[in-house]
Amino acid sequence: MSGYEGDGGNAGSQDGGPRDGGRSFDDDRRNSSGRQRSASRSRGDDRSRTSQAPSERRKRTDPARMAAFDVLREVDESDAYANLVLPPLLRERHIRGRDAGFATELTYGTLRLRGRYDAILATCVDRPLPGLDPALLDALRLGAHQVLGMRVPVHAAVSETVGLARNRVGAGPAQMVNAVLRRVSERPLDEWLSILEKEAPDALTGLAATESHPLWIARAMREALAGNGRDADEIGDLLAADNVSPRVTLVARPGLVDVSDEAAWGDVDLVAGRWASTALRLEGSDPSGIPAVREGLAGVQDEGSQLVTLALAGAPLEGRDERWLDLCAGPGGKAALLAALAAQRGATLVANEVAPHRARLVEKTLAALPDGAVEEVRTGDGREVGADEPGAYDRVLVDAPCTGLGALRRRPESRWRRTPSDLGALTALQRELLASALDAVRPGGVVAYVTCSPHLAETQLVVSDVLKKRDDVERLDTPAAVRSAVRAGGGADEIPLSDRDDVQLWPHVHGTDAMHLTLLRKMDRR
Ligand SMILES: C[S@@+](CC[C@H](N)C(=O)[O-])C[C@H]1O[C@@H](n2cnc3c(N)ncnc32)[C@H](O)[C@@H]1O
Numbered sequence: 001m002s003g004y005e006g007d008g009g010n011a012g013s014q015d016g017g018p019r020d021g022g023r024s025f026d027d028d029r030r031n032s033s034g035r036q037r038s039a040s041r042s043r044g045d046d047r048s049r050t051s052q053a054p055s056e057r058r059k060r061t062d063p064a065r066m067a068a069f070d071v072l073r074e075v076d077e078s079d080a081y082a083n084l085v086l087p088p089l090l091r092e093r094h095i096r097g098r099d100a101g102f103a104t105e106l107t108y109g110t111l112r113l114r115g116r117y118d119a120i121l122a123t124c125v126d127r128p129l130p131g132l133d134p135a136l137l138d139a140l141r142l143g144a145h146q147v148l149g150m151r152v153p154v155h156a157a158v159s160e161t162v163g164l165a166r167n168r169v170g171a172g173p174a175q176m177v178n179a180v181l182r183r184v185s186e187r188p189l190d191e192w193l194s195i196l197e198k199e200a201p202d203a204l205t206g207l208a209a210t211e212s213h214p215l216w217i218a219r220a221m222r223e224a225l226a227g228n229g230r231d232a233d234e235i236g237d238l239l240a241a242d243n244v245s246p247r248v249t250l251v252a253r254p255g256l257v258d259v260s261d262e263a264a265w266g267d268v269d270l271v272a273g274r275w276a277s278t279a280l281r282l283e284g285s286d287p288s289g290i291p292a293v294r295e296g297l298a299g300v301q302d303e304g305s306q307l308v309t310l311a312l313a314g315a316p317l318e319g320r321d322e323r324w325l326d327l328c329a330g331p332g333g334k335a336a337l338l339a340a341l342a343a344q345r346g347a348t349l350v351a352n353e354v355a356p357h358r359a360r361l362v363e364k365t366l367a368a369l370p371d372g373a374v375e376e377v378r379t380g381d382g383r384e385v386g387a388d389e390p391g392a393y394d395r396v397l398v399d400a401p402c403t404g405l406g407a408l409r410r411r412p413e414s415r416w417r418r419t420p421s422d423l424g425a426l427t428a429l430q431r432e433l434l435a436s437a438l439d440a441v442r443p444g445g446v447v448a449y450v451t452c453s454p455h456l457a458e459t460q461l462v463v464s465d466v467l468k469k470r471d472d473v474e475r476l477d478t479p480a481a482v483r484s485a486v487r488a489g490g491g492a493d494e495i496p497l498s499d500r501d502d503v504q505l506w507p508h509v510h511g512t513d514a515m516h517l518t519l520l521r522k523m524d525r526r
Contacts, residue, residue, distance in 0.1 A: 060163075061160070061163050061164050061167045061168075062160055062163075062164070063093055063095055063099065063103075064095055064099045064100070064102045064103035064106065065103070065106065065142065065160055065161070065164050066164060066167075066168075067086070067089055067090060067093060067095055067103045067107070068103050068106040068107040068110065068142060069138060069139065069142060069164055069168060070089065071085050071086045071089060071107045072107065072110065072111065072138040072141070072142065073134075073135060073138060075111065075413050076134055076138065077134075079417070081411065081413070082107055082108060082111055082411075082412055082413055083108075083410075083411065083412075086103070086104060086107055086108075090103060090104075105150060106142060106145060106146065106150065107412075108245065108412045109145050109149050109150065109412075110138075110141050110142050110144075110145040110149075111412035111413045111416075112212060112242075112243055112412040112415075113145060113149060113212045113243065114141055114212060114416060115208070115209060115212035115213060115214065115415075115416075116193075116196075116209060116210060116211070116212040117140075117141045117144040117145060117148070117212075118137075118141070119196050119209040119210075120144060120148070120184060120192050120196070121137075121140050121141070121144060121180065121184070123195070124180045124183040124184055125140075125176075125180055133169065133173065135168060135169045135173075136165065136169050136173040136176065136177070139161055139164060139165040139168070139169055139173070139177055140161075140177060140180055140181070142161055142164070143157055143158065143161035143177060143180075143181040143184070144181070144184050146160075146161065147181060147184055147185045148184065148188075148189040148192065149189070154185040157181065157185075158177075158178060158181045158182060158185065161177055161181060162174050162175075162177050162178045162181075165177040193210045196209045196210050197209075197210060204218055204219060204222065204235070207235060207236055207239060208239075211236065211239035211240055211242070211243060212239075212243060212415075213239050213242065213408075213415055214415060214416065214418075216419075216420050217405060217408075217415055217418070218235065218239060220405065220455050220456075221235060221238055221239065221405070221454065222235040223456055224454040224455060224456055224459075224504070224514075225238065225454075225506075227456045227460060228454070228498050228500065228504040229498035229499060229500060230498065230506075230509075234506075234508065234509075237508040238506060238507065238508045238514075240508070241409065241506075241507035241508040242408040242409050242415075242507065243409070244409060245409060245410075246302070246409050246410065246507075246511075246513075247281050247282065248281070248282040248284070248287055248300060249273060249279055249280070249281050249282070249300070249301060249302055249303050249306075250270070250279070250280045250281075250282060250287060250290070250292075250293065250298050250299065250300060250301070251276075251278050251279060251280075251298060251299050251300075251301040251306050251333075251336075251337055252278050252279075252280055252292070252297075252298050253278070253297055253298060253299070253336055253337060253340040253368075253369075254278060254337075254340045254341055254344060255340050255343055255344050255370070256296075256297040256298075256340055256368060256369070256370075257292045257297035257298050259272070259280060261292075263291065264290075264291055264292040264297060264298075265280075265290055265291070265292055266289060266290050266291050266292075268282060268283070268284060268287075268289075268290055269282075269283035269284065270282060270283070271283065272487070272490075273303045273306070273487070274303065274490065274510070274511055275303055275307055275485075275486050275487065275490055275495060275510070275512075276303050276306040276307045276310055276485065276486070276487060276490075277310070277485075277486075277487035277488070277490070278306050278310065278337065279301075279303040279306050279487075280298075287300055295368055296336075296364075296365065296367055296368030297368055299333060299336060299365065301333045301334075301337070302407070302410075302512055302513045302515075303510075303511070303512045304452075304505045304510065304512030304513045304514075304515035305333060305334055305452075305512075305513065305515060306337060307482060307485055307486075307505070307512065307515070308334075308448065308450050308482075308503075308505075308515050308517040309334045309337045309338055309341075309397070310337070310341070310485035311448070311478070311481040311482045311484070311485045311503075311517060311519065312338070312395060312397055312446065312448035312481075312517075312519065313338060313341040313342075313395070314481060314484050314485050315395070315446045315448075315476060315481045315519050316476075316481075317394060317395070317444065317445065317446055318444055318524075319444055320394055320442070321345065321347055321394045321395070322346070322347050322348065322394060323347065323348060323350070323375070323392065323393050323394055324338055324342050324347055324348070324349045324350070324393060324394060324395040324396070324397075325349070325350045325352065325385070325392075325393040325395070325396045325397070325437075325440060325441075326338055326349060326350070326351045326352065326396075326397045326399070327352050327382040327385060327396060327397065327398050327399075327433060327436070327437050327440070328352070328353065328354075328382055328397075328398060328399050328400060328401060328433065329351035329352055329353045329358075329359075329362045329377070329399075330353040330354075330355055330358025330359060330361055330362050331358055331361035331362060331365060332351065332361055332362035332363075332364070332365030332366055333365065334397060334399055334450075335349060335351040335362055335365065335366060336365045336366055336369065338397060339351075339366055339369045339373045339374050340369060340373065342373060343369065343370050343372065343373035347394070348372060348373060348374065348375040349373065349374050349375065350374075350375050350376050350378065350393070351366065351374065351376070351377045351378070352378050352379075352380055352382055352385060353377070353378075353379060353380075354379065354380065354381050354382060355379075356379050359377055359378070359379040362377050363377045382398075382433050382436055382437075383429075383432045383433060383436045384436065385436050385437075385439075385440045386435065386436035386437065386438065386439025386440045387436070387439065389440055390439050390440065391439075391440070391441070391442040391443065391445075392440060392442070393440050393441050393442065393445060394441070394442060394445045394446075395441070395445060395446050395447075395448075396437045396440055396441045396445070396446070396447045396448070397447075397448050397450065398433050398434050398437045398447065398448065398449050398450065399450045399451075400426075400429070400430040400433050400434070400449065400450065400451050400458075400462075401426060401429060401430070402426060402430065402451040402452060402453040402455075402458050403418050403422055403423065403426060403453045403455060403458060404418070404452055404453060405418070405453040405454065405455055405514070406451070406452040406453045406454050406505075406507075406513045406514030406515060406516070407452045407513045407514070409507060409513075410513070423455070423457050423458070426458065427457050427458055427461070427462055430451070430458060430462045431462050431465055431466050434447070434449050434462060434463070434466045435466050435469075435470075437449075438466070438470065438472075438473055438520065438522060441522045442522065443472075443522050443523065443524040443525065444521065444522065444523075444524035445521070445522050446476065446519060446520070446521055447473075447519070447520045447521075447522070448517060448518070448519055448520075449462070449463055449516075449517070449518045449519075449520065450515060450516065450517050451515070451516045452513050452514065452515050452516075453514065453516065454504050454506070454514040454516060458516075459502070459504070459516040459518070460502065463502070463518045463520075467520075472522055472523050472525070473520050473521070473522055473523065474520070474521050474523055475501045475502075475518070475519070475520060475521075476501070476519040476520060476521050477501060477519075478501055478502045478503045478517055478518055478519045479497040479498075479500070479501070479503055481519055482495065482497060482503050482517065483495060483497070495510070496509055496510070501518075502516065502517065502518040502519075503516070503517045503518075504516050505517075
């Protein structure tokens with residue numbers, strides 16, 4: 001299942017880019033060594049420290065680094081999502097401000113760039129990395145990220161990580177951490193990356209290592225670029241874009257809140273989104289204090305998600321336009337935008353979701369919509385809707401469960417979890433859901449097939465396979481619908497779209513998740 005904004009996503013985090021070396025974390029509380037000063041030391045009161053025995057002092061580990069390590073272990077051992085585990089852990093341990101920022105960058109940056117660091121570490125460790133204790137390997141990765149990705153001075157990165165390893169893994173492993181990190185620190189990042197490029201058997205393998213992606217994903221992305229009429233050589237830019245945490249984008253749900261309503265947005269800096277009329281970019285990272293967000297009049301939503309939803313709502317339609325369906329609605333980001341747009345036209349939305357807990361999230365997300373905008377939130381298998389309610393809807397969204405390869409920048413660990421074997425079951429489900437949507441829409445009605453993956457097997461191939469079996473569906477001009485959805489003054493003619501009848505958005509081109517959209521019309525044979 002793909003990672004989604006509004007789904008507890010890490011949209012609130014801003015964990016710095018990879019090749020720029022990140023930021024240094026020096027201020028009053030976190031000194032130029034990236035080490036946290038204790039509250040007593042910040043006050044110039046060193047009594048607590050001097051009253052401790054040296055052996056006790058050595059055991060004290062920086063809480064921010066400890067938090068990052070503990071999250072990494074939970075991600076590894078329990079398949080946890082870092083963006084769901086880290087924020088409560090920081091709250092629980094009272095890690096705030098710059099220290100929380102340091103822990104966040106350390107956690108997400110290490111997870112995201114794990115492939116790069118493993119390739120470097122493999123040249124510094126005298127045995128295969130998979131044979132190492134996983135906790136030791138995580139400590140090494142954390143150390144590598146501090147040295148190569150965060151501009152923490154080497155002596156601090158090494159000694160703090162050695163202390164962490166001693167505390168959490170053991171004295172022997174701590175010695176190894178010391179030796180290995182010293183080797184890592186012998187070269188700057190650029191030199192390491194050149195070595196990885198040179199030693200790779202081919203350019204794509206080198207790029208996958210330096211930009212920290214599994215090779216199968218790098219390959220699939222390159223095929224997706226070419227299959228969407230773009231230059232396959234953009235692959236480097238695309239993979240690099242996955243390594244940069246996206247800015248937080250909000251959706252102002254039409255009719256619920258106005259962009260110009262200052263009270264609704266509170267004391268935050270917002271700028272208009274690049275493409276969607278509903279999009280606002282937050283100059284900062286924490287949207288939770290914004291009144292409009294708290295009240296559900298606005299939400300966190302990638303601009304690509306907004307654009308595809310607006311394109312479905314605006315696609316030309318003759319005749320009845322009263323009942324809309326979101327077939328796979330959880331957790332409800334697109335359903336809320338659709339319902340807001342439907343309400344403005346006197347139409348209503350049915351939101352369907354197979355997982356009960358996600359259906360409850362949809363209910364929550366839709367709670368602020370005006371009476372009558374939402375006909376029903378229901379828990380059910382979308383594959384059955386077409387047979388149960390043939391021709392019952394005028395517009396249908398299929399935001400299909402997918403690999404989420406288009407949203408890797410949001411879920412730092414997801415690229416390491418996905419495998420090519422996920423594709424078989426997902427694409428079968430995607431075909432069935434699309435077929436059901438086409439049955440559920442009335443003749444003349446419109447279906448939007450959406451994925452947050454650019455993988456050709458999940459996008460173009462699903463659509464062409466489903467259409468092969470039917471003679472009652474035509475493809476619409478999806479780029480035209482997307483251009484119409486671009487906000488006034490946003491340069492509808494400037495949005496780079498390929499010469500195809502579907503649309504693929506890209507992080508490195510559009511600054512959005514890599515959303516795919518195909519618009520289809522059920523033919524009216526009357
Ligand atoms: C990509 S997410 C949808 C995201 C949502 N549109 C949003 O913007 O918040 C796909 C959703 O499809 C649901 N799903 C999976 N299989 C389904 C099925 N057979 N019928 C309906 N929903 C399904 C998943 O539980 C997941 O919530």
